[in-house]
Amino acid sequence: MVKKIYLDNAASSQKKPATVLKAMTDYLSNIGCSPGRGGYDCSLKAGRIVLETRLAIAELFNVPSPEQIIFTHNITHALNYAIKGLVKTGEHVITTSMEHNSVIRPLKSLEKEHKIEVSYLKCNRQGLLDPQELEQTIKDNTKIVVLTQASNVTGSLMPIARLASIARQRGLSLILDTAQTAGLYEIDFTELAIDVLCFTGHKSLMGPTGTGGFALTKKTAAQMSPLIEGGTGSISDQEYQPDFLPDKFESGTLNTVGLAGLKAGVEFIRKTGLAKIREHELSLTARFLAGLEKIRKIQVHGPKDISLQTPTISISVAGFDLGELSYILDQRYGIMTRSGLHCAPLAHKTIGTFPEGTLRFSIGYDNTVAEIDYVLKSLREIIPD
Numbered sequence: 001m002v003k004k005i006y007l008d009n010a011a012s013s014q015k016k017p018a019t020v021l022k023a024m025t026d027y028l029s030n031i032g033c034s035p036g037r038g039g040y041d042c043s044l045k046a047g048r049i050v051l052e053t054r055l056a057i058a059e060l061f062n063v064p065s066p067e068q069i070i071f072t073h074n075i076t077h078a079l080n081y082a083i084k085g086l087v088k089t090g091e092h093v094i095t096t097s098m099e100h101n102s103v104i105r106p107l108k109s110l111e112k113e114h115k116i117e118v119s120y121l122k123c124n125r126q127g128l129l130d131p132q133e134l135e136q137t138i139k140d141n142t143k144i145v146v147l148t149q150a151s152n153v154t155g156s157l158m159p160i161a162r163l164a165s166i167a168r169q170r171g172l173s174l175i176l177d178t179a180q181t182a183g184l185y186e187i188d189f190t191e192l193a194i195d196v197l198c199f200t201g202h203k204s205l206m207g208p209t210g211t212g213g214f215a216l217t218k219k220t221a222a223q224m225s226p227l228i229e230g231g232t233g234s235i236s237d238q239e240y241q242p243d244f245l246p247d248k249f250e251s252g253t254l255n256t257v258g259l260a261g262l263k264a265g266v267e268f269i270r271k272t273g274l275a276k277i278r279e280h281e282l283s284l285t286a287r288f289l290a291g292l293e294k295i296r297k298i299q300v301h302g303p304k305d306i307s308l309q310t311p312t313i314s315i316s317v318a319g320f321d322l323g324e325l326s327y328i329l330d331q332r333y334g335i336m337t338r339s340g341l342h343c344a345p346l347a348h349k350t351i352g353t354f355p356e357g358t359l360r361f362s363i364g365y366d367n368t369v370a371e372i373d374y375v376l377k378s379l380r381e382i383i384p385d
């Protein structure tokens with residue numbers, strides 16, 4: 001049987017730490033009830049898991065207090081909460097040309113229905129952005145900047161410190177999409193003065209699917225309307241949604257089993273060390289990039305420089321259909337990759353790979369040198385010189 005090699009970590013990390021599985025099994029075996037809804041022992045224990053997960057996330061991103069962490073089911077929900085809850089009719093919003101559809105689509109629908117104006121900062125063919133672009137695009141009615149910290153197509157990192165500083169100086173709210181960076185890079189919510197930091201649990205944070213959320217400042221929370229309203233287990237005599245955190249934005253029974261796993265995922269990352277995880281994944285990326293350079297028919301898109309990118313690599317191959325290549329890699333070699341547009345069509349228009357897309361390899365913490373060498377050998381075998 002062919003050994004399976006998973007290289008789709010930009011979509012979801014596959015093998016979770018054993019502690020994540022244990023935490024989830026423990027919750028289902030020994031607790032199993034709703035948090036914050038009853039005064040009995042297992043409900044209090046479930047509530048404690050939720051609070052501890054909030055604390056772990058707040059500590060990871062340096063957020064002042066745990067009630068500023070709101071849980072959702074993924075970052076798509078978090079971004080919708082932030083964008084639709086903050087943007088008002090007539091406002092101008094700035095985003096980049098490398099965004100995922102979870103940013104582009106909510107903005108497009110607001111543009112159509114609520115007459116907001118959207119500008120897209122033009123990134124270059126490597127998917128990199130000159131921060132000057134932001135300075136030059138701000139108008140009198142600009143209120144919000146929505147940015148991904150790294151592209152899920154090329155791995156390109158945005159100059160986030162500089163962009164955040166421009167947004168702060170010009171009085172703009174900053175919504176940050178950390179789908180490709182949380183759990184890999186240090187992200188300081190307070191230092192960067194981010195207004196809404198959106199995260200997803202199932203990628204580098206090592207949690208299960210169905211987890212994610214956002215951190216927000218108290219000032220932003222007061223200005224933001226909740227997208228979803230309903231039961232919170234608090235002030236139930238009132239027919240209006242609570243206006244305090246986290247309840248204002250957290251209606252309905254939480255995914256407690258998922259949060260138990262997410263907490264263990266974050267603990268694993270902190271214990272192992274972000275730098276250690278990042279260095280491992282980036283050294284494999286450098287090795288992979290060097291190997292790809294030697295295969296004549298392969299064109300690598302993106303920075304090709306590990307100081308400017310995450311462990312995500314996109315390629316095109318002259319004379320090959322990328323869907324077919326992905327299929328061959330999976331079926332004959334046991335290598336799991338993803339081909340196509342990766343829910344980011346604008347990014348492909350930016351780097352010149354629309355509409356065919358790219359073949360994407362995204363490296364994770366459990367990949368090894370031997371696996372990267374095997375993938376390179378397999379590519380050399382499939383693609384004649």
Ligand SMILES: Cc1ncc(COP(=O)(O)O)c(C=O)c1O
Nearest residue numbers: 074075076100102148152179200
């Ligand atoms: C940059 C970026 N934003 C948003 C998302 C959406 O993530 P989720 O499916 O967890 O909502 C992804 C997922 O690939 C992504 O890479």
